[in-house]
Amino acid sequence: MKYDFNETILRKGYNSRKWDDVKELFGDDEILPMWIADMDFKVCPQIVEAITNRASHGVFGYATRSDSYYSALITWLEKRHSWKVKKDWITFSPGVLPALKLIIETYTKPGDKIICQPPVYPPIFETITESGRVLVENPLIYDEHKREYYMDIEDFSSKIDSSVKLFILCNPHNPIGKVWDKEDLIKIGEKCLANNVVVVSDEIHCDLVLPGFKHIPFATLSDKLANNSITCLSPSKTFNLAGLQTANVIIPNKELREKYINTLNSYYLAKTNTFGIVALEAAYKYGEEWLNELILYLKDNLEYLKNFINHNIPQIKVVEPESTYLVWLDCRELGLDEKQLETFMLKKVKIAMDEGYIFGVEGKGFERINIACSRRTLEMALNRLNNAVKNLTKTGVPN
Ligand SMILES: Cc1ncc(COP(=O)(O)O)c(C=O)c1O
Structure with a gap:
C-alpha cells in the first residue's frame, strides 16, 4: 500500500x-x-498540496468555478460511474443537506407529500417534516435470516399518486450501505415518472462502493428517467472533505434546473468556498x-x-x-x-x-x-x- x-x-x-x-x-x-x-x-496528498498552494497565494476574495473544476467532475463521473454529464446540467450547493432543503422549497409547497425509505439518514425525513411537508414512508423490508434489506416496491406503488411531489432516494443507502440494483431503480423511477413525482437521488456515498458491487447513478437508467431526476453529489464523503462545503446538484432537465438555480440564488448560496474548489478538482483529478x-x-x-x-x-x-x-x-x-x-x-x-x-x-x-x-x-x-x-x-x- x-x-x-x-x-x-x-x-x-x-x-x-x-x-x-x-x-x-x-x-x-x-x-x-x-x-x-x-x-x-x-x-x-495532492489535495493538501492544492490547498496549500492556493493558501500561499494569500488573496481570498470571491471565488468562481472554472472550466477545470467542471471537467474534473465530468471526467470522474464518466470514468467511475459511466455517467456522461453535460456541463450545463451541473449546479451547486454548499452541501447535500442544504441542497435537499432548497429542492423541497423549490418543487413543493407546505402540505405536499414527499416519500422516503426508512430506516434512512435522519435529515432526509427531518428536512421534509421541518419544512411543513407531509412525510410518506415506504419502509425497507428486513430479511432477518439473510440480514439483508429490500425495497418494498408494492408498498411504494400503493403510496405514489399525484399528491406526492418528490421521492428522496438514498443511493447507496445510509445506514444499511445497500447499493440499489437497476431493476428496483427502474421500477420506482417509472412509477414516479408516471405520477409526476420528481426523483431526488442523494448519491453522496456513490464512490465508496466495496469490491464486487457497482453503483448505478439513477440518472443513467434512461433519458426519460434522467429528465425527471435531481442528483446530489459531493466529494465530501469519498475524500473526507466535509469541512469544505462543496457539493454539486445535477439536473438534466432545463426547466427543473432553472427553478433550482433561482432558489439557490435567492439565498445567495451559489458562491463556492475557495478551498472547496481546489480540493474537489485535485480529488477528482489525482485521488x-x-x-x-x-x-x-x-x-x-x-x-x-x-x-x-x-x-x-x-x-x-x-x-x-x-x-x-x-x-x-x-x-x-x-x-x-x-x-x-x-x-x-x-x-x-x-x-x-x-x-x-x-x-x-x-x-x-x-x-x-x-x-x-x-x-x-x-x-x-x-x-x-x-x-x-x-x-x-x-x-x-x-x-
Ligand atoms: C446520505 C447522506 N446525505 C447527506 C449527508 C450530508 O451531506 P452534507 O454534509 O454535504 O450536507 C450525509 C452525511 O452523512 C449522508 O450520509
Whole structure:
C-alpha cells in the first residue's frame, strides 16, 4: 500500500465536530466517537498540496468555478460511474443537506407529500417534516435470516399518486450501505415518472462502493428517467472533505434546473468556498489511486469487525454493507430497549455510535458504527464493546 491508513491521527484540537465535541455531546471525554460520517484518515496528498498552494497565494476574495473544476467532475463521473454529464446540467450547493432543503422549497409547497425509505439518514425525513411537508414512508423490508434489506416496491406503488411531489432516494443507502440494483431503480423511477413525482437521488456515498458491487447513478437508467431526476453529489464523503462545503446538484432537465438555480440564488448560496474548489478538482483529478486503496482498507476493517463480532459477540448481528464506511448492527438480542441500549453504549461501552432509532422506528435496537478509522481505534472500540457485553449479565440493564 502506498498510503498509510493505519496512522492514528490526533484530531482533537482541530475544531473537529467528531472529536472536540465529545464531552459536550455525550458528557464524557473518554467516549470514543464512532458516529458522525467523516473519516479519521488524512486526505490524499495532492489535495493538501492544492490547498496549500492556493493558501500561499494569500488573496481570498470571491471565488468562481472554472472550466477545470467542471471537467474534473465530468471526467470522474464518466470514468467511475459511466455517467456522461453535460456541463450545463451541473449546479451547486454548499452541501447535500442544504441542497435537499432548497429542492423541497423549490418543487413543493407546505402540505405536499414527499416519500422516503426508512430506516434512512435522519435529515432526509427531518428536512421534509421541518419544512411543513407531509412525510410518506415506504419502509425497507428486513430479511432477518439473510440480514439483508429490500425495497418494498408494492408498498411504494400503493403510496405514489399525484399528491406526492418528490421521492428522496438514498443511493447507496445510509445506514444499511445497500447499493440499489437497476431493476428496483427502474421500477420506482417509472412509477414516479408516471405520477409526476420528481426523483431526488442523494448519491453522496456513490464512490465508496466495496469490491464486487457497482453503483448505478439513477440518472443513467434512461433519458426519460434522467429528465425527471435531481442528483446530489459531493466529494465530501469519498475524500473526507466535509469541512469544505462543496457539493454539486445535477439536473438534466432545463426547466427543473432553472427553478433550482433561482432558489439557490435567492439565498445567495451559489458562491463556492475557495478551498472547496481546489480540493474537489485535485480529488477528482489525482485521488483515484488513494481512493482505491482506501476502499481496500475499509473492506479489511469490515472483515475485522465481522470476524470479531461473529466470534466474540454473537448476540450482535452485522448487516453487511455493500458500500459506505458505516455498518448497521442489529443489537436486539441484547434485550435492551432503545434508551437502555443508548445508555449502555455511552455509559458502559463508552463508544458513541448513531442510535438506530434516529433513523426511524425501523431502526430501534440497531446501532450504526463508523469504521473509517485506524485499525487500532476499531480494535479499541470492539474490545470495549466485547467487555461491556460480557459484563452485561452481571451489571444488569443500565438506567
Ligand atoms: C446520505 C447522506 N446525505 C447527506 C449527508 C450530508 O451531506 P452534507 O454534509 O454535504 O450536507 C450525509 C452525511 O452523512 C449522508 O450520509
